[in-house]
Amino acid sequence: MTSISVRRLQKELTEIQNEGCPVGINLLKADDFQTWFFTLEVMGDSLYQGEAYTLMFRFEPQYPISSPAVQFVVSHDKQAPIHPHVYSNGHICASILGSEWSPVLSVVAVCVTLQSMLASCKKKERPPDNDRYVRTAPDNPKKTVFHYDDDTV
Amino acid sequence: MSDMSDDNDYYSDEDMFDGTQDEDESGDEMELDNFGDDFKVPAKDKKKSYEVDYDSLSQQAVEKLMARDINHICSILGVEVDTASLLLRDQKWNKEKLIEKYMDNPTKVSVDAGATLPETGPPPPAPLRNSTSSSSQSSNRRTTRGSKMLGLGPKTKSPTSSPTISHHVPQSLKRASSKKAEDFFVCQICFNDAPNLQTLALDCDHAFCTECWGDYIVSKIKEESEHSIRCMAEGCALVAPDHFIRDTLLPAPGAPVGDVERESQNIAAWTRFQELIVRHFVGCNRNLKFCPYPSCTNTVSCPSAASKASLASTVPIVSCGARGIGPQDQEISKSQQLGFGLQGKEHRFCFGCPIESDHRPVICAVSKMWLKKCADDSETANWIKSNTKECPICQSTIEKNGGCNHMTCKKCKNEFCWVCMGPWSEHGTAWYSCNRFDEKAGVDARDAQSKSRASLERYLHYYNRWANHEQSAKLSVDLYAKTEKKMEDMQITSALTWIEVQFMKKAVEEVEKCRTTLKWTYSMAYYLAKGNEKELFEDNQRDLEKAVEDLSELLESPIEPDTIPTLRQSVTNKTVYVQKRNEIVLEDTANGFLEGRWKWNVAVDGFDDPEETVL
Ligand SMILES: [Zn+2]
Ligand SMILES: [Zn+2]
Numbered sequence A: 001m002t003s004i005s006v007r008r009l010q011k012e013l014t015e016i017q018n019e020g021c022p023v024g025i026n027l028l029k030a031d032d033f034q035t036w037f038f039t040l041e042v043m044g045d046s047l048y049q050g051e052a053y054t055l056m057f058r059f060e061p062q063y064p065i066s067s068p069a070v071q072f073v074v075s076h077d078k079q080a081p082i083h084p085h086v087y088s089n090g091h092i093c094a095s096i097l098g099s100e101w102s103p104v105l106s107v108v109a110v111c112v113t114l115q116s117m118l119a120s121c122k123k124k125e126r127p128p129d130n131d132r133y134v135r136t137a138p139d140n141p142k143k144t145v146f147h148y149d150d151d152t153v
Numbered sequence B: 001m002s003d004m005s006d007d008n009d010y011y012s013d014e015d016m017f018d019g020t021q022d023e024d025e026s027g028d029e030m031e032l033d034n035f036g037d038d039f040k041v042p043a044k045d046k047k048k049s050y051e052v053d054y055d056s057l058s059q060q061a062v063e064k065l066m067a068r069d070i071n072h073i074c075s076i077l078g079v080e081v082d083t084a085s086l087l088l089r090d091q092k093w094n095k096e097k098l099i100e101k102y103m104d105n106p107t108k109v110s111v112d113a114g115a116t117l118p119e120t121g122p123p124p125p126a127p128l129r130n131s132t133s134s135s136s137q138s139s140n141r142r143t144t145r146g147s148k149m150l151g152l153g154p155k156t157k158s159p160t161s162s163p164t165i166s167h168h169v170p171q172s173l174k175r176a177s178s179k180k181a182e183d184f185f186v187c188q189i190c191f192n193d194a195p196n197l198q199t200l201a202l203d204c205d206h207a208f209c210t211e212c213w214g215d216y217i218v219s220k221i222k223e224e225s226e227h228s229i230r231c232m233a234e235g236c237a238l239v240a241p242d243h244f245i246r247d248t249l250l251p252a253p254g255a256p257v258g259d260v261e262r263e264s265q266n267i268a269a270w271t272r273f274q275e276l277i278v279r280h281f282v283g284c285n286r287n288l289k290f291c292p293y294p295s296c297t298n299t300v301s302c303p304s305a306a307s308k309a310s311l312a313s314t315v316p317i318v319s320c321g322a323r324g325i326g327p328q329d330q331e332i333s334k335s336q337q338l339g340f341g342l343q344g345k346e347h348r349f350c351f352g353c354p355i356e357s358d359h360r361p362v363i364c365a366v367s368k369m370w371l372k373k374c375a376d377d378s379e380t381a382n383w384i385k386s387n388t389k390e391c392p393i394c395q396s397t398i399e400k401n402g403g404c405n406h407m408t409c410k411k412c413k414n415e416f417c418w419v420c421m422g423p424w425s426e427h428g429t430a431w432y433s434c435n436r437f438d439e440k441a442g443v444d445a446r447d448a449q450s451k452s453r454a455s456l457e458r459y460l461h462y463y464n465r466w467a468n469h470e471q472s473a474k475l476s477v478d479l480y481a482k483t484e485k486k487m488e489d490m491q492i493t494s495a496l497t498w499i500e501v502q503f504m505k506k507a508v509e510e511v512e513k514c515r516t517t518l519k520w521t522y523s524m525a526y527y528l529a530k531g532n533e534k535e536l537f538e539d540n541q542r543d544l545e546k547a548v549e550d551l552s553e554l555l556e557s558p559i560e561p562d563t564i565p566t567l568r569q570s571v572t573n574k575t576v577y578v579q580k581r582n583e584i585v586l587e588d589t590a591n592g593f594l595e596g597r598w599k600w601n602v603a604v605d606g607f608d609d610p611e612e613t614v615l
């Protein structure tokens, strides 16, 4: 018997392959049902015009009952977007990835939410506690209990 | 919230000093109920001044208290039990506040608690669709055994409002196919589309398959310790009432046995859920505290220590009534109880602060201050914990392997004190003070450097003795474990009865207890202002210390069958004496707090400012 996450991710993958992703979102890599990568661009007028970011999804066997671990990829040639809810190590403070996660949400839905989070940004800056957080952050952002100070995300 | 750490582990985590007990100073907490009438215990004939009155309550007893509050709300507000429970939980079990708010605006209170849907109608029953999708728009649901049984089948409200998609609303998965809508259901979480799929939904009609509901509820309870479990649909704030959770997790009576592993996991989750609600209730009531020992579900009620002010004069050490680690409701026999002694430690903890052990005679505020100081200075003081030192006369290495601090060098036969390295012969005499710190050095210090050295020396004096009593208590117990084996053997080879060999156990327990008292007296002495009161305190401390060292030494003497009767006599005498000395320290210190005798050399909440700050 396949686990619920495999069954569900298979379904999401088929849908992405058949119908494509929303504009600005592209599937980069989905070789297994543990880790997926997407590229993310903000369309139209925004502070992030012309910039492209990579998102990494990590799934537990309990997905979608439990939320995926989502973060921006940071490497020698990739940066996390400068945003008040995005830490420089790529971790994201968004309630939808924590307490507001609903099992009916999908990978694409998360991408779209993050896209609109960037689109509505008024000022490019890091979270005020960025340095302290990045110094002690766990590898997996799900291990962090974020305090969601802003419900618009 | 349920971080149940080892009871000896108070250096490791500074966060514990934040305390959960007194975090809420606002008017949010429930009123101070007096549960005395419901749970009367026979009055103890003479309460000692270092003891507090308290009751220990089982989980069932707390559930009764909860039920009383719930029924009260049911009758006043005319709501059902499950609703009353959700409302109370949302209002932190404050009945008066709930009633007042509810009278003012019942809809708002009820919606905020997730007990009812907002009046504007439910969120769209079918999960939101991708705006670009062309899949079927009607919601397809099927009433099944599961939802009928719960009376939660889809209501006749029609999902007229078509979902509005704004750019920031996340999309959920699209319907996969558009077969005939009427007899087709796909669970939007697992995509199971089996024809007889059983589904469940709350009053909002967001239906999902029973298995997904079960997995979700279990995950919320197990991984997130959540007692308020919301509907799975995105943005739906309805909270699952208790009967929904129970019926989802517990198999229906007479139902065929399914996946055994899954069922036992679900049952465990239901048990945990009930415990989480009790914990929430207890956490909202200042008169109650949940036992911090792992997997214990008892609660202690101690109204006399519920106020912050009371903690300036009492040290509310309580015990939940259970021992050891494991299921609580097991009856233990008398002989087991005796055998438990050291292994099955009593669940003793402080009602007033997060310290999970007996810190008498020192009040919470001073104990916390001291532990914080020790944690901050842990590196400076680490060397003290070493188990080896050099003989002060011949410098040969001496290892400490018992609790006794009377050392004899094997090589030169020098007898000295492990703590101060001074001659043992002078210990316990009135003119020698191993326990007292000579403050002169500090007074003479002029420049900053020698002042800071003096202050470090002063701290190390107290810390050294504090750490040593802790270590000695542990070593005594370790050593006793070896002795116990020998004693058991002697029962077989000699005429001694089992009861006759118990005197050692009693003595070791007493030594451990007294060393705990002694340990804490050093934290007290560190902060006590100089003067007569402190000197009297240290006299009592010294007398107890001397008695404990004597008994410790006796416990380490060789045991042979023919020496047992004499040994037994002297150990028993000394145990009684030690007990008496311990009483004196505890009583006198407690009385001192009640009489306002103690003055500190630092600012302490609830006390006058110090006349002279030493630190
Ligand atoms: Zn399902
Ligand atoms: Zn719902």
Ligand SMILES: [Zn+2]
Pocket (backbone or CB within 6 Å): B291, B292, B293, B296, B297, B298, B320, B321, B322, B347
């Ligand atoms: Zn307990």
Ligand SMILES: [Zn+2]
Pocket (backbone or CB within 6 Å): B316, B350, B351, B352, B353, B354, B355, B359, B363, B364, B367
């Ligand atoms: Zn305390």
Ligand SMILES: [Zn+2]
Pocket (backbone or CB within 6 Å): B391, B392, B393, B394, B395, B396, B409, B410, B411, B412, B413, B414
């Ligand atoms: Zn020597």
Ligand SMILES: [Zn+2]
Pocket (backbone or CB within 6 Å): B417, B418, B419, B420, B421, B422, B427, B434
């Ligand atoms: Zn000494």
